[in-house]
Amino acid sequence: MFLKKIFNFNRDYRYYLEKGDGYLHEERYSDARDAFAKALRKMELCESPDLSMQAMIREKFAESGNGLGRLNLTEAEYALNSGNVKKAGEHLDVVLELAEDATLRKKAETYIEEIGSAKPVQAVVDSNLSCSGCGDESGRSAQESHDVEESLSAEDRFELFIHTLPGNLPERYKSMGEKFACGCLLNRDGQGEAALKIFSELSGEENDIIDYETALIYYNNDDLNNCERLLRRAIELNGLNPLGYLALVQLFGDTGRVAEALPFLQHMIKIELIPDQAGLLLGDAYVMLEDENSAVDCYTKVLSSPGYAKEAAMKIIPLLEKQGRLEDAAYLAKKFKKGCC
Numbered sequence: 160m161f162l163k164k165i166f167n168f169n170r171d172y173r174y175y176l177e178k179g180d181g182y183l184h185e186e187r188y189s190d191a192r193d194a195f196a197k198a199l200r201k202m203e204l205c206e207s208p209d210l211s212m213q214a215m216i217r218e219k220f221a222e223s224g225n226g227l228g229r230l231n232l233t234e235a236e237y238a239l240n241s242g243n244v245k246k247a248g249e250h251l252d253v254v255l256e257l258a259e260d261a262t263l264r265k266k267a268e269t270y271i272e273e274i275g276s277a278k279p280v281q282a283v284v285d286s287n288l289s290c291s292g293c294g295d296e297s298g299r300s301a302q303e304s305h306d307v308e309e310s311l312s313a314e315d316r317f318e319l320f321i322h323t324l325p326g327n328l329p330e331r332y333k334s335m336g337e338k339f340a341c342g343c344l345l346n347r348d349g350q351g352e353a354a355l356k357i358f359s360e361l362s363g364e365e366n367d368i369i370d371y372e373t374a375l376i377y378y379n380n381d382d383l384n385n386c387e388r389l390l391r392r393a394i395e396l397n398g399l400n401p402l403g404y405l406a407l408v409q410l411f412g413d414t415g416r417v418a419e420a421l422p423f424l425q426h427m428i429k430i431e432l433i434p435d436q437a438g439l440l441l442g443d444a445y446v447m448l449e450d451e452n453s454a455v456d457c458y459t460k461v462l463s464s465p466g467y468a469k470e471a472a473m474k475i476i477p478l479l480e481k482q483g484r485l486e487d488a489a490y491l492a493k494k495f496k497k498g499c500c
Contacts (some may be wrong), residue, residue, distance in 0.1 A: 171201055172197075172199070172201035172202045173239050175198035175201060176195070176198045176216060176219075177193045178190075179194030179195040179198060179219060179223070180219070180245060182228075183223060185494045186226065186465070186468065186494070186495075187494065188223045188224075188230070189223075191219070191226075192223035192257075193218060194221060194226055195216055195217075195219050198222060198369060199213065199217065199220065202216070212277060216406060220275065221259045224257040224258055225257055225260045226465075227253070227257045227258070227349035227464060228253070228258025228260060228267075228420075229263060229466065230261045230466075231250040231251070231254045232258075232266060234250045235247040235248075235250035235254070235267070235270060236270075236322075236323050237323075238250060239319050239320075239322070239323050240320075240323040244274055244319075245387075245459045246276055247270065248271065248432045251267045251271050251274075252269050252271075255267050255268070255271075269322075273315050273319055274319070279283035290298050299430075307425050308486050311346055313340075313341070314485055317340045317344060320344075320347070321333060325401055325433050328368075328400070328402070328434075330399040331368060335368065336361075338357055338360075338436055339357070339358075339361055339369075340362070341357060342354045342357035342358050342372065343372060346356070346372060346375060346376060351379055351380060351450050354372070354376060355373065355376050358376075363394070365396055366396070367393040367394075367396040367397035367400050368393075368402075370389040370392050371389070371390065371393045371400070371403050374387075374390055374393070374403075375387065377408075378410065380407070383410065383414065387407065387410055390406050390407040390410065391407065394407070399432060401427065401432050401433045401437075404423050404426075404427055404432070404437075405440075407420075407423060408424060412444070412447070415424070417447045417448055421441070424437050424438075424440055424441040424444065425441065428441065435461050435466065436459055436467065438461045438467075439457070439470060439471060439474070440459050441457045442455075442461075443474075444455045444473075446478075451481070451482065454474075454478060455478050455479070455482075458471040458472075459475065462475075466487055472491045472495040473495065475488075475491060476488045476492055481485075
């Protein structure tokens, strides 16, 4: 009897269902999915399984898979935005393997289709996005040409880039036209002068997106005064475009003016403009200002966000440990440090 209690030989589906519910509540989706799978296997051994209970467990199993899918889709988008196409593909494969939600699967399939549509050099030169800047092959070495052959087409690269932008920015960027798209790609390839020429030709009317993209060029050229001027004007032109805020906050951080970033981040949270990302950045700013209590408050508010909770927890844990709040730190470590994918 004693050994039976320790090893619990008679665990039935209810035991694993309860464990799965607990893991699901803690957003430990991998553990939850495993527990629900064990519950289903236990039910299959029953002589007369409860079909309605079986269906409910299958739903929870699917919910766990969708949770893992959301986490991996977020990681894939981050990888795409960072230019790591291989890593993005790995996360997207996981989404299709585990997620049942149609929206998640559709997003993953769209990204995979775009990643897989790589074209040779000639396709880049002849693509609809070609212009005197993008299509010019003069001065390109044989190695560079080989690299382009291995990469995506200009059109696909632009599509992948804008897909990672928040809100209505993908549609706005796409509506700016082919010449603007060419300038964006040149800018991200380090050809700032060629991109600046294109943006100058397009800047007949004030436009927050062109101001933002041009500000990036000035930043890379260490012309921080003009960079800040354009970012501030971009925010004035469109206070709902988060890119201007984010770049200005980074500029403040890089120039040792962290305190000046606070009102911009607080305003973003107030108007619910990518509030979770803004909350994380606000916490980071308070850390740099050595205001750890305010930082913990900011990160704590993000713990309820499915997409950013783990990142917030990883930032809070060392602060809690430093403050001697070891139980709170241990709880978050247990909840968030276990596998997410």
